[in-house]
Amino acid sequence: MTAAADIQAARVAGARLARTEASAGQLPTAPPGARRDHLLVCRMVQPGSRVLDVGCGDGSLLALLRETRGADSRGIELSRDGVSDCLAKGLAVIQGDADTDLENYPDDAFDYVILSQTLQATRQPRTVLEHMLRIGRHAIVSFPNFGHWRVRFELGVRGRMPVTENMPHSWYDTPNIHFCTIRDFVGLCRELGATMDEAHALDAGGQPVRWHMPWWFWNLFGEQGVFLLRRG
Amino acid sequence: MTEHDVIDLKVAGRRSEADEPTSPVARFGVDEPLRLDAGVDLAPWQIAYQTYGELNADRSNAVLVCHALTGDQHVASLNPVTGKPGWWQSLVGPGLPIDTNRFFVVCANVIGGCMGTTGPASSDPATGRAYALDFPLVTIRDMVRAQAMLIDRLGIQSLFCVIGGSMGGMQVLQWAATYPERVFAAMPIATAARHSAQNIAFHEVGRQAVMADPDWRRGRYLDEGVRPRKGLAVARMGAHITYLSEPALHRKFGRTFQDRHAPTFSFDADFQIESYLRYQGMTFVERFDANSYLYVTRAMDYFDLAEEHGGVLARAFKGTPTRFCVMSFTSDWLFPTVESRALVHALNAGGGQVGFVEIESDKGHDAFLLEEPTLFAAARGFIDAAAAVRGLR
Incomplete structure (x- = not known):
């Protein structure tokens, strides 16, 4: 199967899942101020699951998962301030590094391992993803799409490294060292033999790009990709 | 008195x-x-x-x-x-x-x-x-x-x-x-x-300091009305250094002299850090039993969960x-x-x-x-x- 066909299949499955859940009203009313990509991740998580958020920042996604999904929420975060914020929220978060600490977790320790807007900042994205698929029965990955038309415009027309709302850093001080496009990510999933249960592209406003659009449209107009994966 | x-x-x-x-x-x-x-x-x-x-x-x-x-x-x-x-x-x-x-x-x-x-x-x-x-x-x-x-x-x-x-x-x-x-x-x-081995090592130095004090009397000092003050104080001085850090010691004391402006060319406590440690040792002796120090440090040494x-x-x-x-x-x-x-x-x-x-x-x-x-x-x-x-x- 080609990458395009893969995406198409996953998108159809994802859209179907999203539709059924929305109609069943399984996600309680979204708390005000919750990020759209966070809400999308919440929808992917079955209630009562064990969840590990890698690079969980101040713990807002974990807290949301706990509140809306009753998830047993754990996290790893690099920054001390982030960990302190999480502990103050009553979350079991440890200070650590996605690149070095995942290997210490046993197989199948979690139902979902989440990497939200962190993939591009890891030193070894492939290894990180492999560990996620090993530790969790599912992996959820969201990342900024380097194939978005504004990025292409900045690079292709203006000849500058792009600085956008989603990627606010200048090239010299960015923590993001491994950008990829939605197509690149799909390619990696195929290499790892991961199954894509859901794939979404979110536009600049965080709204899902309409699912029936062709794949090149996603890679051009999706500001970020959100994927639900599992081992092959 | x-x-x-x-x-x-x-x-x-x-x-x-x-x-x-x-x-x-x-x-x-x-x-x-x-x-x-x-x-x-x-x-x-x-x-x-x-x-x-x-x-x-x-x-x-x-x-x-x-x-x-x-x-x-x-x-x-x-x-x-x-x-x-x-x-x-x-x-x-x-x-x-x-x-x-x-x-x-x-x-x-x-x-x-x-x-x-x-x-x-x-x-x-x-x-x-x-x-x-x-x-x-x-x-x-x-x-x-x-x-x-x-x-x-x-x-x-x-x-x-x-x-x-x-x-x-x-x-x-x-x-x-x-x-x-x-x-x-x-x-x-x-x-x-x-x-850790390093921590056991520090404890051993402390215990040896206590036991080297002639007033330790093979542990029977309480019966004999004496106490191994010097040994216990030295043990505490050594241990106290391990509770601090080089930057904290430097920030607090640096190379500052104690109540003087120049070295006395003696083994007095010329430096503030020396005077501080001696004080720590002295006050500790007044509140802690030397044998207890041996036993409790030993308990830590044996710990391996x-x-x-x-x-x-x-x-x-x-x-x-x-x-x-x-x-x-x-x-x-x-x-x-x-x-x-x-x-x-x-x-x-x-x-x-x-x-x-x-x-x-x-x-x-x-x-x-x-x-x-x-x-x-x-x-x-x-x-x-x-x-x-x-x-x-």
Whole structure:
């Protein structure tokens, strides 16, 4: 199967899942101020699951998962301030590094391992993803799409490294060292033999790009990709 | 009265503190021996403790605070020997992270200590003299067993939280490993699941200093009315350096002279740091028993939680129901962060619910006893969240 066909299949499955859940009203009313990509991740998580958020920042996604999904929420975060914020929220978060600490977790320790807007900042994205698929029965990955038309415009027309709302850093001080496009990510999933249960592209406003659009449209107009994966 | 008379009075006070402490004490008779790892049944024996706050109706709000090497039960109230405030008065009290308005806080002197729990300075009922070296060697697990018998006697089945730093943290880990169902939440701070070779080495230097003092008298100094002041002071001076950090020492003392502007070309305490250490050694001797120092340092040396689980630390916590909050400090070289990380990895592998933060501080190992806003904030967050899950108001 080609990458395009893969995406198409996953998108159809994802859209179907999203539709059924929305109609069943399984996600309680979204708390005000919750990020759209966070809400999308919440929808992917079955209630009562064990969840590990890698690079969980101040713990807002974990807290949301706990509140809306009753998830047993754990996290790893690099920054001390982030960990302190999480502990103050009553979350079991440890200070650590996605690149070095995942290997210490046993197989199948979690139902979902989440990497939200962190993939591009890891030193070894492939290894990180492999560990996620090993530790969790599912992996959820969201990342900024380097194939978005504004990025292409900045690079292709203006000849500058792009600085956008989603990627606010200048090239010299960015923590993001491994950008990829939605197509690149799909390619990696195929290499790892991961199954894509859901794939979404979110536009600049965080709204899902309409699912029936062709794949090149996603890679051009999706500001970020959100994927639900599992081992092959 | 000469200076020595004053000190001797304090020594006499210490002696009575060992048998008749200025705090509540639970006494266990010959029918309730304390089974020690050394294979000895200690009886009769006693454990001295302090409590703060009120136990609630369903006995679910008890917090056990475990003290470090030279600490005692006076965690949040005036120390009867030194006259100084409690050693963790910054963390334990009304409105503080361990809020005595909400929680019933218990802190007990460890077995082998010298503040009222049975130890080498206590009177041996068989002879009427102090036990001295006739006292059996004790371990961290013995300390925890003794605490568990006290907690039983206080009518508490399950502790809401067990918290402690350094050797106190070792007891926290031992509690969680030995009595997982009795520990709802655990906060081991600046500690390790085993004592490192370097730390055993430092302790050995301290013990040798005590035993090299001619006034140690093979441990029988109390009978002979003397005390190994110099040896114990040197042990404390050496140990005290390990509780600090190079940057903190430099910030506090630098190369500043003490009450002078130039070197005296003698072995006087020319430098402020020398004078500070001598003071630390001297004051310690007045409040601590030398044999107790030998026993309690030895208990730390023997601590290796993985050992009783086939060398695999994760097994000590397999399926643990306890929620953990582990903390370390960046400049702590006695119990460095790598030890806490190993513990966190083991807890994770065992499926435990664990939070971990390394706190930025230049104050070394002692940071856990000092004003550290990040420590307080994290402790408050963790305890409040755990209390909510436990249904405590």
